[in-house]
Amino acid sequence: MLTDRQLLIFQVIVDDFIQSAQPVGSRSLSKKDKIAFSSATIRNEMADLEELGFIEKTHTSSGRIPSERGYRYYVDHLLSPQQLNHHDVHKLKSVFAERIFELEKIVQKSAKILSELTNYTSIVLGPAVKENKLKKIQIVPLNNQTAIAIIITDSGLVENRMFQIPESMDANELEKLVNILNDRLSGVPIESLNDKMYKEVAILLRQHINNYDYILHSIADSLKIPVHEKLFFGGKSNMLSQPEFHDLDKIKSLMEMIEQEDSIYDLIRKNKTGINIKIGKENNNSAMENCSLITATYSIGTEQLGTIAILGPTRMEYSRVISLLNYISSDLSSVLTKLYQRN
Amino acid sequence: MLTDRQLLIFQVIVDDFIQSAQPVGSRSLSKKDKIAFSSATIRNEMADLEELGFIEKTHTSSGRIPSERGYRYYVDHLLSPQQLNHHDVHKLKSVFAERIFELEKIVQKSAKILSELTNYTSIVLGPAVKENKLKKIQIVPLNNQTAIAIIITDSGLVENRMFQIPESMDANELEKLVNILNDRLSGVPIESLNDKMYKEVAILLRQHINNYDYILHSIADSLKIPVHEKLFFGGKSNMLSQPEFHDLDKIKSLMEMIEQEDSIYDLIRKNKTGINIKIGKENNNSAMENCSLITATYSIGTEQLGTIAILGPTRMEYSRVISLLNYISSDLSSVLTKLYQRN
DNA sequence: TGTTAGCACTCCCTACATGTGAGTGCTAAT
DNA sequence: ATTAGCACTCACATGTAGGGAGTGCTAACA
Numbered sequence: 001m002l003t004d005r006q007l008l009i010f011q012v013i014v015d016d017f018i019q020s021a022q023p024v025g026s027r028s029l030s031k032k033d034k035i036a037f038s039s040a041t042i043r044n045e046m047a048d049l050e051e052l053g054f055i056e057k058t059h060t061s062s063g064r065i066p067s068e069r070g071y072r073y074y075v076d077h078l079l080s081p082q083q084l085n086h087h088d089v090h091k092l093k094s095v096f097a098e099r100i101f102e103l104e105k106i107v108q109k110s111a112k113i114l115s116e117l118t119n120y121t122s123i124v125l126g127p128a129v130k131e132n133k134l135k136k137i138q139i140v141p142l143n144n145q146t147a148i149a150i151i152i153t154d155s156g157l158v159e160n161r162m163f164q165i166p167e168s169m170d171a172n173e174l175e176k177l178v179n180i181l182n183d184r185l186s187g188v189p190i191e192s193l194n195d196k197m198y199k200e201v202a203i204l205l206r207q208h209i210n211n212y213d214y215i216l217h218s219i220a221d222s223l224k225i226p227v228h229e230k231l232f233f234g235g236k237s238n239m240l241s242q243p244e245f246h247d248l249d250k251i252k253s254l255m256e257m258i259e260q261e262d263s264i265y266d267l268i269r270k271n272k273t274g275i276n277i278k279i280g281k282e283n284n285n286s287a288m289e290n291c292s293l294i295t296a297t298y299s300i301g302t303e304q305l306g307t308i309a310i311l312g313p314t315r316m317e318y319s320r321v322i323s324l325l326n327y328i329s330s331d332l333s334s335v336l337t338k339l340y341q342r343n
Numbered sequence: 344m345l346t347d348r349q350l351l352i353f354q355v356i357v358d359d360f361i362q363s364a365q366p367v368g369s370r371s372l373s374k375k376d377k378i379a380f381s382s383a384t385i386r387n388e389m390a391d392l393e394e395l396g397f398i399e400k401t402h403t404s405s406g407r408i409p410s411e412r413g414y415r416y417y418v419d420h421l422l423s424p425q426q427l428n429h430h431d432v433h434k435l436k437s438v439f440a441e442r443i444f445e446l447e448k449i450v451q452k453s454a455k456i457l458s459e460l461t462n463y464t465s466i467v468l469g470p471a472v473k474e475n476k477l478k479k480i481q482i483v484p485l486n487n488q489t490a491i492a493i494i495i496t497d498s499g500l501v502e503n504r505m506f507q508i509p510e511s512m513d514a515n516e517l518e519k520l521v522n523i524l525n526d527r528l529s530g531v532p533i534e535s536l537n538d539k540m541y542k543e544v545a546i547l548l549r550q551h552i553n554n555y556d557y558i559l560h561s562i563a564d565s566l567k568i569p570v571h572e573k574l575f576f577g578g579k580s581n582m583l584s585q586p587e588f589h590d591l592d593k594i595k596s597l598m599e600m601i602e603q604e605d606s607i608y609d610l611i612r613k614n615k616t617g618i619n620i621k622i623g624k625e626n627n628n629s630a631m632e633n634c635s636l637i638t639a640t641y642s643i644g645t646e647q648l649g650t651i652a653i654l655g656p657t658r659m660e661y662s663r664v665i666s667l668l669n670y671i672s673s674d675l676s677s678v679l680t681k682l683y684q685r686n
Numbered sequence: 687t688g689t690t691a692g693c694a695c696t697c698c699c700t701a702c703a704t705g706t707g708a709g710t711g712c713t714a715a716t
Numbered sequence: 717a718t719t720a721g722c723a724c725t726c727a728c729a730t731g732t733a734g735g736g737a738g739t740g741c742t743a744a745c746a
Binding site: 023025026027028039043044046047057059060061062063064 | 710712
Binding site for chain 1: 445446478479481483485489491493495497498499501503504505578579580583584589591594595598599601602682
């Protein structure tokens with residue numbers, strides 16, 4: 001529905017605006033090498049593009065900027081995958097250069113490097129734990145009253161919780177307790193632990209443990225592994241350098257949203273596998289009005305999924321960011337799979 | 344060296360400026376109830392106060408604001424401990440209302456509430472781990488190649504690290520390894536673990552374990568518990584609402600400093616027990632030029648120390664913040680001591 | 687001798703006018 | 717269809733004027 005010329009002009013407008021953050025006018029467009037027609041012609045075409053909703057003016061006599069709809073079209077139809085340059089590739093590789101075995105560290109480092117390469121804010125959602133299965137529970141007493149319950153899942157997640165030991169309980173009984181727990185619960189998905197505790201395990205405990213009531217609740221509490229996977233950020237303050245955030249109020253609401261991790265979590269969580277792009281209002285979040293969010297998923301083996309995302313202004317280098325995300329998410333997947341593959 | 348009247352005027356200037364963030368002039372001062380003399384008299388006194396370096400002008404004909412030196416004097420000599428109101432106390436109490444047993448959670452919640460009460464940024468440094476002693480090491484194999492080493496200290500800190508199991512190693516040998524480690528290392532301060540590993544333990548491993556070399560390094564690596572205690576923040580974006588940070592550049596450098604946790608760590612770490620106040624340039628950090636940092640230490644039992652701090656503009660409600668910090672740090676100390684006291 | 691009223695002066699801030707540059711839409715000529 | 721030309725618009729920078737809140741200084745006062 002767009003003529004080739006309109007397409008060309010539109011693309012140049014978007015590219016120029018992404019680069020300069022300034023509304024682009026017909027005269028400056030006409031000077032570009034790629035564009036061979038006069039400013040008046042361009043003006044006519046721009047009027048059409050505006051009518052179609054792809055571009056808009058900031059005020060009556062200003063140049064044009066892409067509309068959200070325009071960005072959407074740009075992203076869907078005009079994006080040419082960009083080759084990463086040597087420098088970028090080199091930096092990306094450095095994430096995996098050191099031999100780090102910890103998921104958190106790897107993920108955190110990815111976030112940091114992504115934000116450095118893009119000058120936007122990066123967000124990484126750690127892999128989902130709810131599909132993890134319990135590998136082992138251990139209980140280590142610290143003193144007479146206190147003990148630590150340590151929960152290890154089959155993909156190497158370790159969580160620990162402190163609890164009070166009832167006075168009636170001795171070392172012997174504690175061992176019995178641990179045995180029962182491991183016997184009944186290992187292999188059980190984290191999600192169903194609580195359920196299983198109060199059904200199967202409760203009965204067993206009643207038979208073998210004095211005061212089973214109190215300890216049941218304590219342990220069940222300990223087993224409540226947070227449903228929210230951890231979020232890691234990189235370059236939170238990068239957005240402050242973006243010209244669209246000269247406005248203090250905008251910055252404030254954005255920063256508050258970032259700080260309040262719940263909304264970020266919602267924003268990022270609900271994405272399907274692969275690359276997802278949400279532009280401006282598509283995010284359904286007033287603080288994100290001028291922002292776009294690009295997410296990519298990474299996986300461990302075939303099932304466990306995490307998300308890695310870039311938050312930038314709508315005027316974002318989509319092509320570059322997508323390339324970077326593609327690259328890092330596939331690297332992440334393969335490295336993590338190698339490390340954490342269940343046997 | 345200051346007359347009573349100068350002191351009065353100075354105090355009112357500081358109080359007023361802390362409240363309004365506007366330079367205060369002689370005329371508006373003379374209208375205050377506390378002050379019974381004319382604006383001209385006040386002008387004379389202010390000239391003297393300025394000469395003494397306690398107050399300064401923002402420009403030739405502006406009202407006066409306290410200088411850093413002035414704040415220092417105010418803090419050292421004029422601060423009257425402020426009674427906390429019911430609302431504050433109630434909110435502070437809520438930190439400990441739920442029965443949380445985890446140090447991290449408690450500490451994090453404290454930070455959050457402090458920032459809400461003050462509208463400044465709060466920073467909590469988790470308790471130092473270096474004086475912790477090793478309670479137990481456990482190794483849980485995840486699959487044929489990978490295992491997790493879990494390190495538990497006597498005060499309930501749990502750290503875990505993944506490592507590769509050498510092929511030559513079977514379950515039997517793994518158990519031997521764990522026994523040796525626990526036998527030799529339990530009770531050893533975290534700091535000296537590495538040392539001890541390479542001296543005592545290395546010899547034993549050589550005798551009992553094939554391929555001891557590789558596993559020695561892996562375990563030693565795992566034992567490197569980060570020296571940096573964890574930092575928790577609350578209200579990072581609160582500073583954006585402070586009028587002194589209308590300037591984007593200032594905000595940016597402050598935010599970048601906060602993000603770059605190392606410098607915060609340095610800033611907070613080196614404080615002595617009790618309340619410490621650092622005003623503006625006293626912090627030796629250009630991003631903190633317009634900020635003051637008030638720190639308080641909390642303790643677990645008699646030795647282990649953590650720090651809780653408030654970062655605000657130099658124009659900060661010192662008295663209130665100090666009261667809050669005092670309150671929360673002593674509450675933190677007593678709760679944590681009860682929970683984590685070593686036996 | 688300490689205090690105060692009065693006065694000239696300074697500086698910031700806001701509002702208003704004005705000019706310029708980069709843009710636009712429209713029209714008529716190519 | 718394309719383009720040159722023109723009148724028009726708007727943001728932005730610059731300049732100017734007036735008001736407000738402050739100052740320092742001086743002279744009069746208790």
